[in-house]
Amino acid sequence: MSDFGTFILGFGFNLLVAFLVVRFIYYPTTQNKRYVFTFLAFNTVIYFVLNFLTSVEIGVGVGFGLFAIFSILRYRTDPIPIREETYLFIIVALPVMNSAGANADIWPQLVVANIVILLIMLVLEKEWGFHYEASKRIVYEKIDLIRPDHRAELMADLQQRTGLKINRISIGKVDFLRDVADLKIYYDDESQEDWLNNAEPEVVVVSKEDANGLTNL
Numbered sequence: 001m002s003d004f005g006t007f008i009l010g011f012g013f014n015l016l017v018a019f020l021v022v023r024f025i026y027y028p029t030t031q032n033k034r035y036v037f038t039f040l041a042f043n044t045v046i047y048f049v050l051n052f053l054t055s056v057e058i059g060v061g062v063g064f065g066l067f068a069i070f071s072i073l074r075y076r077t078d079p080i081p082i083r084e085e086t087y088l089f090i091i092v093a094l095p096v097m098n099s100a101g102a103n104a105d106i107w108p109q110l111v112v113a114n115i116v117i118l119l120i121m122l123v124l125e126k127e128w129g130f131h132y133e134a135s136k137r138i139v140y141e142k143i144d145l146i147r148p149d150h151r152a153e154l155m156a157d158l159q160q161r162t163g164l165k166i167n168r169i170s171i172g173k174v175d176f177l178r179d180v181a182d183l184k185i186y187y188d189d190e191s192q193e194d195w196l197n198n199a200e201p202e203v204v205v206v207s208k209e210d211a212n213g214l215t216n217l
Helices: 003-030 033-055 060-071 082-104 107-126 148-162 191-197 208-215
Strands: 133-140 166-175 180-188 203-205
Touching: 003 033, 003 082, 003 107, 033 082, 082 107, 133 148, 148 166, 148 180
Parallel strands: 133 203
Antiparallel strands: 133 180, 166 180
């Protein structure tokens, strides 16, 4: 196969794998279109850059150096969450692997490696065989209910307010001057808590007094 044919085939294969990861594994779970643009743009540009670098005298060392720069890139005004950073690393690593593999003409190993990556990401994202427990921090005003003998009432009140089926509660800092306590609730990570998933920062204020104060600011 000619160099141009290898280039086109390698690019198409790399873009197809990246598209499958982003469109059918990442996007159905998060529905976040901002990172779809970032992932596919990074993947495409890095593949082209590495392919061109390996085709000239500069060599593959500069390509891997560029990959290292991209892999530690952070957006100062919008930090990337851990989940998206993991996907970004995979999206950045794919063109490096696929570009090197296509130029070395090791297509069987390359296809197997990409399929394995797809399968692993799919299994982890779909949570097959895994049970995850999510958590949220809460500023709570009914500090009389944090006593051990009122634990059932505390659980019932929090479940009624949040609409979540809470598994357990841990009590953190207690402020008797403001009559509030920092709690952390743990619950099954299911679709029932999607309305809380994108809360930033991860604090839910359930105090009526605090909520009224916030609306008057």
